[in-house]
Amino acid sequence: MKIATACTQQPDAVDAAQTLARTLLSRLSAPRLLMVYCTEQYDVDALQRAMVALFPSVPLIGCTTCGGVMTQAGYIEGPTAAVWACNDEKGSYGTSLVPHQAHRPIRDSARIALNQAIEESGRCGELPKLIALHSTPGDEETTLAAIREELGVSVPVIGGSAAADTVGGRWAIFDNKQTAQSGIAISVFYPTARVSYSFHSGYAATTKKAIVTEVRGRTLVSLDHKPASVVYRDWYEEETGQTLDLDDSLFARSTLYPLGTQTGKIHGLPYYTLSHPMFVNQDGHMELFSQIAVGQTAHFMTGTSEGLIARASRVVESANDHALRTPQPLGGLAIYCAGCMLHVKDRLDQVADNINTALYTAPFVCPFTFGEQGLFKGGELSHGNLMISAVLFHKD
Structure with a gap:
């Protein structure tokens, strides 16, 4: 070959x-x-x-x-x-x-x-x-x-x-x-x-996490029965110390801070599949590039440019x-x-x-x-x- x-x-x-x-x-x-x-x-x-x-x-x-x-x-x-x-x-x-x-x-x-x-x-x-x-x-x-x-x-x-x-x-x-x-x-x-x-992925999970309580296709509606977009905003602001306007460039701002769901473990260490937030729709719900299922734990992930x-x-x-x-x-x-x-x-x-x-x-x-x-x-x-x-x- x-x-x-x-x-x-x-x-x-x-x-x-x-x-x-x-x-x-x-x-x-x-x-x-x-x-x-x-x-x-x-x-x-x-x-x-x-x-x-x-x-x-x-x-x-x-x-x-x-x-x-x-x-x-x-x-x-x-x-x-x-x-x-x-x-x-x-x-x-x-x-x-x-x-x-x-x-x-x-x-x-x-x-x-x-x-x-x-x-x-x-x-x-x-x-x-x-x-x-x-x-x-x-x-x-x-x-x-x-x-x-x-x-x-x-x-x-x-x-x-x-x-x-x-x-x-x-x-x-x-x-x-x-x-x-x-x-x-x-x-x-x-x-x-x-x-x-x-x-x-190469991203790491933070201590912030919640149970997925409502989804509609790739639309994440709620985490722990709270509006998912609000939960995500609070996590982001606590982690970064920066204000997040959900109507302003969520796609770019979330690149280093996606959501992750644990897929498995290797040698006792968890690995994750990531979901990248796109934007918040007119109903206030968060649109993702991939699906997360009800009952899964969504982790707030972090990465670096390096x-x-x-x-x-x-x-x-x-x-x-x-x-x-x-x-x-x-x-x-x-x-x-x-x-x-x-x-x-x-x-x-x-x-x-x-x-x-x-x-x-x-x-x-x-x-x-x-x-x-x-x-x-x-x-x-x-x-x-x-x-x-x-x-x-x-x-x-």
């Missing part, structure tokens, strides 16, 4: 595709899978058609990314498009995109996308070593549950929800057949290389440790939260340098997403916010 990446800032979609193809083919012959990421400035339909024309028989999956992309070459600000590819003669890969339809449950769309991707790979009846998931924001928890139910076990997932430069912006997903502004895109991997993975910069490399290093062998990575994939990226945007080259060091300079690509999905080391498939997911491919 060989891995290569390419990146371009050509503003025209067709020119960008041609540049990506030219650069990629100078580094890698006969790719077996393409993963494409672009900022919202591109005509995604034109980019998808051009990539399919240039690589007509190669499975392809892609999505939009917030603000730019990272590779081993560093952070490249938008407009930009990037591609990750592997050459793996004895490996198998398949992709599928299923647009959401009003009459079809999300679980059914997820199952269809998964089974179509497996069918395209030619490995029906075999569990993939890895699943890459790029859906549009809104139903990631249901999608992961459907994948787990369909396979019967937890297969490693690396996932990032399509993003744009603004919340509610022009995001999209695509495969080698179509594009969509709402749907589920899945790629299945049966590589010859060994796969390792890691998924976590932690956001350092933790990407720690996640990659954790994936290396998880392999329990001397690291010899051929390359990797990483998913980095767009909210975190915006908070440390002026230091993203440092983030890329840290990942390069942890990856022993092997090629990687990393989009910035509006939700992250992964498999915790305790075996839980989870969707969260402000998270990092990483997968490495190793020499045997």
Whole structure:
């Protein structure tokens, strides 16, 4: 297995595709899978058609990314498009995109996308070593549950929800057949290389916590039977010593202070799935980027800018440790939260340098997403916010 990446800032979609193809083919012959990421400035339909024309028989999956992309070459600000590819003669890969339809449950769309991707790979009846998931924001928890139910076990997932430069912006997903502004895109991997993975947040729980007493989808209504937005404001002001206007930039102000729910423990230490507050709606309720269930304990979490910069490399290093062998990575994939990226945007080259060091300079690509999905080391498939997911491919 060989891995290569390419990146371009050509503003025209067709020119960008041609540049990506030219650069990629100078580094890698006969790719077996393409993963494409672009900022919202591109005509995604034109980019998808051009990539399919240039690589007509190669499975392809892609999505939009917030603000730019990272590779081993560093952070490249938008407009930009990037591609990750592997050459793996004895490996198998398949992709599928299923647009959401009003009459079809999300679980059914997820199952269809998964089974179509497996069918395209030619490995029906075999569990993939890895699943890459790029859906549009809104139903990631249901999608992961459907994948787990369909396979019967937890297969490693690396996932990032399509993003744009603004919340509610022009995001999209695509495969080698179509594009969509709402749907589920899945790629299945049966590589010859060994796969390792890691998924976590790097935030710490404070002593502030409460029981979730009412939710409506991703709207958090109450904590300990008190208005959730008021509880959160009080926690924030006590922790930071700063006044919080709930109508003013809650998304940005809460990046270092999200909510977390305990997902499991490793060596007696708890780990958490994070939920990022977006805004307070007209009813005074708090809108989140992920779901929290009634009866769960919501913890007030805290992080630091330095932690956001350092933790990407720690996640990659954790994936290396998880392999329990001397690291010899051929390359990797990483998913980095767009909210975190915006908070440390002026230091993203440092983030890329840290990942390069942890990856022993092997090629990687990393989009910035509006939700992250992964498999915790305790075996839980989870969707969260402000998270990092990483997968490495190793020499045997």
